[in-house]
Amino acid sequence: MSINEEQKPIQEVLSFPILQSDRIRLAVHDAGAFRNDCTELGKQVDGLSQLLRSTVRFATSTSTLYENPVRRIFTEVGKTLQRALTLVKKCKRRRRIMLCLGRASKADFRKTQSLLDASIADLRWLLGILDRDSGIALSLPPIASTDPILSFVWSFIAALYYGELSDRTEAASELSSLALDNDRNKKIIAEEGGVVPLLNLLKESSSPDAQMAAAKALLNLADDQDAVRLIGKEVGIPVIVQVFGKSPMRVQILVAKLISRMVEHDPVSQEDFGRENVIRPLVMLLSFETFVDDVDERGHSLGIHSIVKMNKEMEKNLENLKHGHGSSLSKETERNTENSKNGRRLSWSWSFCSDGSGGRGGNYRKERENEDPEMKLKLKVACAEALWMLARGSVLNSMRITETRGLLCLAKLIEKNQGELQMNCLMAIMEITTAAEVSADLRRAAFRTNSPAAKAVVDQLLRVIKEFDSPSPQIPAIKSIGSLARTFPARETRVIGPLVERLSHANLNVATEAAISLGKFACPENFLHVQHSKTIIEFNGVPPLMRLLRAGEGPQLHALILLCYLAMHAGNTEDLEQARVLIALEEANRMEVSQNHELRELLPKAIYHLNLYQAGVPPHRQPYVPEVPFEHVGKPNGLH
Numbered sequence: 245m246s247i248n249e250e251q252k253p254i255q256e257v258l259s260f261p262i263l264q265s266d267r268i269r270l271a272v273h274d275a276g277a278f279r280n281d282c283t284e285l286g287k288q289v290d291g292l293s294q295l296l297r298s299t300v301r302f303a304t305s306t307s308t309l310y311e312n313p314v315r316r317i318f319t320e321v322g323k324t325l326q327r328a329l330t331l332v333k334k335c336k337r338r339r340r341i342m343l344c345l346g347r348a349s350k351a352d353f354r355k356t357q358s359l360l361d362a363s364i365a366d367l368r369w370l371l372g373i374l375d376r377d378s379g380i381a382l383s384l385p386p387i388a389s390t391d392p393i394l395s396f397v398w399s400f401i402a403a404l405y406y407g408e409l410s411d412r413t414e415a416a417s418e419l420s421s422l423a424l425d426n427d428r429n430k431k432i433i434a435e436e437g438g439v440v441p442l443l444n445l446l447k448e449s450s451s452p453d454a455q456m457a458a459a460k461a462l463l464n465l466a467d468d469q470d471a472v473r474l475i476g477k478e479v480g481i482p483v484i485v486q487v488f489g490k491s492p493m494r495v496q497i498l499v500a501k502l503i504s505r506m507v508e509h510d511p512v513s514q515e516d517f518g519r520e521n522v523i524r525p526l527v528m529l530l531s532f533e534t535f536v537d538d539v540d541e542r543g544h545s546l547g548i549h550s551i552v553k554m555n556k557e558m559e560k561n562l563e564n565l566k567h568g569h570g571s572s573l574s575k576e577t578e579r580n581t582e583n584s585k586n587g588r589r590l591s592w593s594w595s596f597c598s599d600g601s602g603g604r605g606g607n608y609r610k611e612r613e614n615e616d617p618e619m620k621l622k623l624k625v626a627c628a629e630a631l632w633m634l635a636r637g638s639v640l641n642s643m644r645i646t647e648t649r650g651l652l653c654l655a656k657l658i659e660k661n662q663g664e665l666q667m668n669c670l671m672a673i674m675e676i677t678t679a680a681e682v683s684a685d686l687r688r689a690a691f692r693t694n695s696p697a698a699k700a701v702v703d704q705l706l707r708v709i710k711e712f713d714s715p716s717p718q719i720p721a722i723k724s725i726g727s728l729a730r731t732f733p734a735r736e737t738r739v740i741g742p743l744v745e746r747l748s749h750a751n752l753n754v755a756t757e758a759a760i761s762l763g764k765f766a767c768p769e770n771f772l773h774v775q776h777s778k779t780i781i782e783f784n785g786v787p788p789l790m791r792l793l794r795a796g797e798g799p800q801l802h803a804l805i806l807l808c809y810l811a812m813h814a815g816n817t818e819d820l821e822q823a824r825v826l827i828a829l830e831e832a833n834r835m836e837v838s839q840n841h842e843l844r845e846l847l848p849k850a851i852y853h854l855n856l857y858q859a860g861v862p863p864h865r866q867p868y869v870p871e872v873p874f875e876h877v878g879k880p881n882g883l884h
Contacts, residue, residue, distance in 0.1 A: 252315075254303075254309065254311055254314070254315070257314070257315050257318050257319065258299075258300050258303060258314070258318060259300075260318070260322050261292075261296050261318055261321045261322045261325055262293065262296050262297065262300070264322060264325035264326060264329060265289050265290075265292060265293040265296065265325055266293075267329055268285075268286065268289045268325060268328055268329050268332055269286060269289065269290070269293075271329060271332040271333055271336075272285070272286035272289075272332055274336055275332060275335040275336065277334075277335045278335045278350075278353065279335070281335075281350070281353040282332050282335055284353075284357070285328060285331070285332065285353065285356060285357060285360070286332075288357060288360040288361070288364070289325070289328060289360065291364060292321070292325070292360060292363055292364050292367065295364060295367035295368060295371060296318075296321070296367065298371055299314070299318075299367060299370060299371050299374070302371070302374055302375050303374075306374075306406075308405060310374065310401060310402050310405045310406075310437065310441075311437070312398065312401070312436045312437050313370055313373070313398040313402070313436075314370065314374075316387070317366045317367065317370050317385075317387060320363065320366065320387060321363045321366065321367065324356075324359045324360060324362075324363045325363075327356055327359065328356050328359075328360060331352055331353065331356050362386035362387070365385060365386050366385045366386055366387045369383065369385035369395070370385070373398060373399045373402040373403070374402055374406060375406075376403075376406055376407060376411075393422065393428075393429060393432060394432060394436070396418070396422065397419070397422065397429075397432050397433055397436050397438065398436060399415075400415040400416075400418045400419050400422075400438075401415070401419070401433075401436060401437060401438050401441060403415035404416065404419075404438070404441035404442065404444075404445060405441055409448065409450075409451055409454060412441075412445055412448075412454060413445070413451065413453055413454040413457045414457075416442060416445055416454070416457035416458045416460070416461045417457045417460070417461075419433055419438055419442070419461045420457065420460045420461040420463075420464050423461060423464035423465050424464050430464070430465050430467070430471065433465060434465060434470075434471050434474055438461075438465070439462070439465070439474055439475055439478050439480065440478050442458045442461050442462050442465075443458070443462070443475070443478060443479075443480050443483050443484075445457070445458035446458040446459060446462065446483060446484070446487050446499075447483055447486075447487060449487075449490070449491070452491070452492050452494065452495050455487065455491060455495045456494060456495055456498055459495065459498035459499050459502055460498060462475065462480075462502055463498060463501055463502045463505060466502060466505050466506050466509065467505065467509065468509055469509050469510045471509075472505075472506045472509050472510040472513050473510060473512065473513075475506065475513075476506075476510070476512065476513050476516060481506075481513060481516045481517060481520055482520055484499060484502060484503065484506075484517075484522075485517065485520040485521070485522045485525075487499055488500065488503070488522065488525060489525045493615050493619055493620070493623050494619065496529065496623055496626075497619075497622050497623050497626050500526070500529075500623070500626035500627050500629070500630045501626050501629070501630075503517060503522060503526075503630045503633070503634075504626070504629045504630045504632075504633045507630070507633040507634055507636075508633050511637070511638075514633070514634060514636075514637075514638055514641065515638065515640070515641075517634060518634060518638065518640060518641040518644055522630075522634070523631065523634060523641065523644045523645055523648060523650070524644075524648050526627045526630050526631055526634075527627075527631070527645065527648045527649065527650045527653055529623060529624070529627045530624055530627045530628060530631070530650075530653050530654075530657065531649070531653045532620070532624075533620070534653060534656050534657060534660070621665065624657065624661075624665050625664050625665045625668060628654070628657065628665055628668035628669050628672060629668045631645060631650065631654075631668075631672045632668055632671040632672040632675060635672055635675035635676050635679065636675045637675070637678075637679075638679065639679045639682065639683045639686055642675065642676040642679035642680070642683075642686060643679075643683075643685075643686050643689065643690070645672070645676060646676065646686070646689065646690035646697070647689075649697065650672075650676075651673070651676070651690060651697040651698065651700070651701050652696070652697040652700055652701075654669045654672055654673050654701070655673075655697070655700035655701045655703070655704045656700070657669045658670060658673075658704040658708070659704055659707075666717065667716060667717060667720075670708065670717055670720040670721060670724075671720055673701060673705070673720070673724050674720040674721075674723050674724045674727075676690075677691075677723075677724040677727035677728050678723070678724075678727050680727060680728065680731075681727040681728070681730075681764075687728075687730065687731055691728055691731045692731075693731065693732075693733060693736075698731075701724075702725070702728070702739065705721045705724050705725055706721075706725070706738065706739060706742055708721040709721050709722060709725070709742045709743070709746060710742045710745075715749075715751045715753055715754045718746070718749075718754050718757075719753060719754060719757050722743065722746060722754065722757045722758055722761050723757055723760075723761065725739055725743060725761055726743075726757075726760060726761025726762070726763075726764045726765075727764070729761070729764035729765045729770055729776075730764075730769075730770055730771070732765075732772075733772070734772045734775035734776070734779075737779050737783075740762070740765060740776065740779050740780060740783060741783050743758045743761055743762050744758070744762065744780060744783040744784065744785040744788070746758035747759060747762075747785060747788035747789060747792065748788040748791070752795055752796065752798075752799050755788070755792060755795070755799060756792075756798055756799045756802055759789065759792060759799065759802040759803050759805075759806050760802050762780055762785065762806055763802060763805050763806045763809060765777075765779075765780065766780060766806060766809035766810060766813060767809055768809075768812075773809070773813050774813045774814065777809060777810050777813035777814040778813075778814045778817070780806075780810060781810060781814055781817050781819050781820070784819075785810075786807075786810070786819050786820060786823045786825065787823060789803045789806060789807055790803075790807075790823050790824075790825070790828060793828060793832075801840055801843065804829070804832055804843055804846075804847070805840075805842065805843055805846060807825055807828070807829065807850070808829065808843070808846035808847060808849070808850035809846075809850075810825075811825060811826075811829065811850035811851075811853050811854050812846075812849055812850050812853050815850075815853040815854050815856065815857045816857040820854065820858075821854075821858050825854065826851065826854040826855070826858060829847055829850055829851050829854070830851055832847060833847040833848065833851060
């Protein structure tokens with residue numbers, strides 16, 4: 245169907261074939277040649293006209309019309325009727341007009357009659373899927389003979405509009421299966437208007453089975469940006485958030501997966517979900533039964549009024565952040581942090597959700613408590629993945645997570661769980677810390693050194709780095725520590741030791757990530773780069789770095805960068821001379837081992853600094869000239 249046809253008002257689409265059938269009836273009476281054939285054709289058109297009028301009566305009587313098959317079939321019927329009208333006009337009594345228009349033939353009538361029969365079958369089928377009470381048996385319509393999937397999609401979507409609840413649930417399941425088959429089916433379902441009725445079914449709170457069927461179908465559709473944008477265009481994101489907050493656990497699992505998939509494929513939906521406050525119920529569900537044993541310093545759980553007050557402050561902080569009031573946000577966050585000092589942690593209460601802005605999980609509290617542990621675990625895995633996707637590349641969403649006590653919850657789950665849940669929590673923290681690396685406001689708000697949540701996160705990250713052997717959890721933990729490098733004071737040497745140990749890891753990816761993270765401690769952008777560089781050397785970090793130089797281009801690049809930082813900021817240590825770092829750097833500079841722009845600038849500087857400090861080596865061996873006044877040369881402070 246052309247774009248012009250799609251843009252026509254539905255009233256025009258419905259009326260055109262009926263007008264054509266009336267014109268054909270008049271033309272039949274005026275026929276001279278092939279009168280019998282014209283009469284038979286007129287009878288077919290009369291039957292077709294009755295079906296057209298029945299369909300129009302249904303279309304005008306229903307509050308919501310599923311337009312896609314109506315437009316397509318009525319347009320094709322109109323084309324057939326136009327052909328029939330042209331044929332009948334050729335048979336007019338006046339011979340002169342016949343000669344001008346060209347003669348008709350028996351073959352023309354047979355072809356036109358065949359097309360009219362197909363149009364009648366199409367209309368019968370259309371009336372059958374729209375009016376479920378018509379009693380018309382459904383079969384494959386001629387219009388979809390070359391593409392049966394189209395008729396299946398039309399009939400299932402129509403069932404979503406006009407069927408009983410059980411029929412709608414079954415239709416959603418069928419669409420879900422079709423979407424799983426191939427990408428073309430997904431595209432047809434989306435183009436033929438399947439998203440809107442699926443969202444309407446998702447809101448069917450009286451039937452969890454219906455909600456699950458709709459969520460599965462939407463989940464299978466939302467695997468590319470266009471499909472996700474279509475869901476967002478149909479105001480699907482507020483619906484999804486609302487359903488997620490007030491549904492039973494088995495529905496929430498699927499909706500959380502839907503949120504993850506939509507956010508993964510579309511950054512616009514990522515921000516839209518954040519604005520719709522989906523993070524709050526996600527954290528609430530993650531924290532369910534997580535802080536049961538956590539009480540305040542007086543031995544009593546925090547009251548509901550305290551929780552509500554704290555969350556109101558959180559919402560105010562988010563508004564400040566949206567309008568750029570960073571200082572106000574930091575002050576509010578400091579006050580919130582004070583509330584959780586000395587072991588005072590939030591004892592989450594499901595009755596808190598009754599305000600409607602997060603979730604209304606109180607209606608299902610008993611059901612949640614009685615669910616089997618496997619179901620609870622699946623929900624937490626899905627929620628953790630959703631938080632991971634929401635935080636990925638988004639400073640604002642990362643701030644929202646930290647403002648809802650999400651950091652403390654994630655740290656607790658890493659401590660108490662293993663497998664997929666632990667991994668998703670680690671990935672969420674990695675994304676939050678990555679955002680903190682580029683946002684000073686987020687660093688100050690969430691990762692202050694005296695913050696219990698930040699301390700809990702760092703403790704768990706270090707535990708994973710030190711105690712785990714698998715690269716999968718170690719790599720995000722190492723990346724997270726590196727992203728937080730600017731938040732650690734010089735005395736916090738406990739975070740550097742484990743990273744130095746990982747430089748010798750058998751897995752090169754782990755060793756490389758350790759070198760990258762340590763580079764963030766020693767780089768000039770870090771205010772404490774001198775102290776951190778000395779600490780790395782004290783923890784015997786130079787020998788494993790020298791070994792990494794022989795481990796391939798990737799590890800070699802990051803090992804060289806870190807060695808350059810150490811040479812520039814702690815070049816007067818004997819460890820560098822004993823490890824022959826100067827020779828290695830000179831060789832790398834001479835061989836031009838990398839096209840990396842940063843390394844090309846660092847190597848001459850590092851070599852110059854080592855030449856200054858190592859005895860017996862003339863400083864003029866390299867052409868590099870320091871960018872400091874001559875009188876400061878030789879004074880370490882002047883070189884920084």
